[in-house]
Amino acid sequence: MARYIFITGGVVSSLGKGLGAAALAALLQARGYRCRLRKLDPYLNVDPGTMSPTQHGEVFVTDDGAETDLDLGHYERFSGRPANRQDNITTGRIYQDIIARERRGDYLGGTVQVIPHVTDAIKAFVLDGNEDYDFVLCEIGGTVGDIEAMPFLEAIRQLGNELPRQHAVYIHLTLMPWIPSAGELKTKPTQHSVKELRSIGIQPDLLMVRCDRPIPAGERRKLSLFCNVRETAVIPALDVRSIYEVPIAYHEAGLDAETLAAFGITDAPEPDISKWKAISSNIRNPEGEVTIAVVGKYTGLKDAYKSLIEALVHGGIVNRVKVNIEWIESEIFEKEDPTPYLEHVNGILVPGGFGERGAEGKIAAAGFARRHDVPYFGICFGMQMAVIEAARNLAGVEKASSTEFGPTPEPVVGIMTEWLRGNLLEKRMSGGDLGGTLRLGAYEARLAPGSKIAEIYGSERISERHRHRYEVNIDYRDRLEEKGMRFAGLSPDGVLPETVELDNHPWFIGVQYHPELKSRPFEPHPLFASFIGAAVERSRLV
Template sequence: MAIHYIFITGGVVSSLGKGIAIASLATLLESRKIKVTIIKLDPYINIDPGNMSPTQHGEVYVTEDGAETDLDLGHYERFINTKMTRLNNFTTGSIYSSVLKKERQGKYLGETIQVIPHITDEIKKRIIKGSEKADIALIEVGGTVGDIESLPFLEAIRQMSIDFGKKNIIYIHLTLIPYIKASGEIKTKPTQHSVKQLLSTGIQPDILICRSEHSMSKKECTKIALFCNVDRKAVILLKDVNSIYKIPKMLHVQKIDQLICERFNIKAPLADLSEWNQIIKNEKLSTGKIIIGIIGKYTKLPDAYKSVIEAIKHSGIKNKITVITKLINSQDIEKQGVFLLQNLDGILIPGGFGIRGIKGKLISAKYARENNIPYFGICLGMQIALIDFTKNVAKIKSANSIEFDQKCKFPIITTIQHCNQKNNHSILIKNDNHIKNAMRLGSNECNLTENCLSKKIYGKNIIIERHRHKYVINNNLIQIITPFGLKIAAKSKKENFIEIIEITNHPWFIGCQFHPEFISTPKNSHPLFIGFIQAAKKYQYSKKIS
């Protein structure tokens, strides 16, 4: 069967939720036994988001094969079974870099390099490559129609309807239907203008997905269909909801999956949304509330911790309890003290880089340790917990990470290169000329230790987790610390890096070097997050009876 392509563009304003919409549509098609994949085209000039500030662009999502990608790929993996790879996300910067490299190598035989055809051909080539194993490939074009950066992408996807025939292409346009409170009306004019802008690039949308705070009447939907030249049944409303996991059913009720199957002439079984219905049901069955504090320094933009927040939500659904996540800036803790940590049922310190806010994170780890509050340290959060333990329990005051003090006398956290030299192991790393330290990226096997809490939580001996870090625990110094009540719960299979630590005399205190949030889904919440939320619930109960 020929590969079919669905292209999704956005209009009016950014941040309308193209990633959620395309992921929800993909899970609908997948539930009909159709093999799907999703590709994100990002218009920015960066090669990838790896060096971008989380406060500007949100988290960096890491795939199994170690690609640093846009956070939308996290949405994709949380909704569909297909795993994302480095082929599922590329940027304008990576396209131009590839074309210029070929030009320097003489592969264009002296041609004048232009946007059309060289840049657009490279875009199309990558789309085709990333779609090879799918029946339907859904491609999200980042940004909004009218952005100058998006024009090469729009031209490339326009050309694909010529290359592959219109019968194999569907264009979906996601727009905003604003509600004017003063007049009590919703306005369709912005959508009309957005479609007009898209038409100027040579693309006529086949389906419109309309985001709105309010429902639309049949008359308003008919008006949109008429002025935007689409079929009435192809005007799909996505009203704001309190859970993104309701969206697949909302789309299904409006028969968008059937519309697509008919357009592509695909005979497929009806959608089976039983798993999603159960997720929604479990959300309603919550029997209480707990508060989890996320101690970070990128708290102005919640998307900086998107996967962590979603993983906490997944474990709340699994445990049938409502989890309120409270983002707390670690620099505020430095100024105001542990007052900000009171009334929390669990403390989580996520990954991050740099010395800013580290003091507040150390205060938080110490507070959780001394007060028996469930603590979950992820990547940097594990390293913070170990520094606190070494300084305040093992009483080695000179302990630190060389990330924060390159001349520290007791570097309990060191570089990957240092450990590589000691252990003589090779690992998958990103090490381009503009990055000071190598980065350990992607999935790695870890061996769990006998008689530890983590093994009990996982229920297995070997786990596979995703990594993104530059620094590791110093294997040459850790043995000095363990007699004070620290347990090494897991090590990597190949490099012998320490992957999980636990404090033995604490009810629930776990730090992991990897990022478990990257593989948590609403269907399969991650074991460590499930255990963390269970511990927080138990801690809350103990406070009530004490």
């Protein structure tokens, strides 16, 4: 029977619960255990698909088409296990299901309440489908004290009583700030957070304490005493140079051993973390460096591009170089010449996005890369803008644009209302709901024999994750290919362009999908590995 680890947060958000959960799962896997990671989000949105990236960060998409929290990206990168729609639940989804059941009469006229109906639904989600796992790690979003988190905290409290003894462990992540004027670390925020948690009936078994310096023995004893945890279960969560050093740091601090001890497991094999040490060594000791310009529209919040950042790091690891990212707001290029911003970089990446704002700046970035032989990687919207730039400036389609920006006589990019998923026809309404109506999840593509991208993949058949509403118009294919922009990848039915590349260019590739979502530290995505490799070659020329 699976054992459950519930990870809660206190004091402030963004302390690293998701990363801590992922690292703990990696350590348990390194001991030979089978682990599953799940995220419980308290917000009322059904999923994060309609939320602004500058508010919520990246939307991580799974193979089965779920739009989920970015922490699931950490889960996949650290555990190697592909996530699915059953690994992320929100208050919105819970209430949506409960209200639908109430409307059908499933509750037989009974009053529908938070307890037991909402909490029972949360518990059913947590317990479902875990037969093949030794440990299930459940991260509860937000912080203790948030009113919207109360049903989730109540549900995991109930599970602690309903599961067999030593089958539920609670880990609480808090902040221990350094006060410069006092010259000391302060335990009071953690004490108050644990007090809040205990007031609702949850006694943490372990504390993960975020701090920027080692915790003195006296403060560790104080936390143990006032928070009612073993002193050895006060785990310092110190800052590290790379997130891939986190499993090593947590293991050295005793996180995995203390977690197993809380379950009464004392005879577990020691973990083999050699691969984590090797990857950390590669990151710490690069043989060179490259500079990549990321021309985007959500650069004010780096979490909007979390998987992208990590995929670039992975590309650097395989090429044994440090990847320096220069973040450029695309709107700048609508007013200024891109040359001063881009002439020194070794590669240009234009990521996904939605809406007209900053689009012309992305088109300008693609044009600069094309004219100056700078390696260019266009992802989703970045591919569409590269095609529009080529249509305007190579194929002579002066009014080339996207219907996403309004009516246009030359819809080089337009909305698709029907497409095939395997043998199933999927449809959407152009004026319908935004949430869940994009082309989402894994779709196959066929790559042209002899194309650069087929060479990179080492295959002519691929499957990648999508998240977009608009598509490049296949009707412009002939005119663009005549001018050197090859439609190297198509959907199996030949209707939807999946990849484009430029002939006679060192490295210019656009993809309609999001390859960053499938990149792993130990399995860098081939496109990112090749792109950084091209950037290394460029660095030797300039």
